[in-house]
Amino acid sequence: GAGVSQSPRYKVAKRGQDVALRCDPISGHVSLFWYQQALGQGPEFLTYFQNEAQLDKSGLPSDRFFAERPEGSVSTLKIQRTQQEDSAVYLCASSSVGLRETQYFGPGTRLLVL
């Protein structure tokens, strides 16, 4: 089956614009994670869903960041009033039931805020 897909792959936004990033996890995967990866750094956790429930959003850097997964499959990460410091690669990962399972990552969305 298909792996994790993300769209768009690249996004250029003017400062102050709102953006929406989409993640399609592997079919049947219960857990979904969003990470932010700055240039030359490792990914940093943003938020975690189990089915449609957002169980952990402790990594979201500000209230401009919002994530949802309304039907327990596709997820959207929304960033309002983008700032230059939001420029990064946003990675989505999914895993099957349980924290013992391997996370499978998508290719990421590279966001550049001008």
Next chain:
Amino acid sequence: KQEVTQIPAALSVPEGENLVLNCSFTDSAIYNLQWFRQDPGKGLTSLLLIQSSQREQTSGRLNASLDKSSGRSTLYIAASQPGDSATYLCAARLLTGNQFYFGTGTSLTVIP
């Protein structure tokens, strides 16, 4: 907060050499530890996942070890090949919480 460190930051070796990548973490109360590779402009590919009760995992030319008491994990790559060139990341998950804490990675170049 878990701090994960990877040394060296970059490594260049001739083809055929065996090599070791190091990962250290500050909080030994981990649930599991995972090694990934990341190719330029791509997402992360899982290599090996070690549960806290395990000491090592092997897959092909790769062997990962885990020593919780010392807060260390190593990734051993045997008979390196140019196709192994990538950035290698380790990530630790704590017993509490849901996230992986990532290191900054080791950039590996295998010279033909």
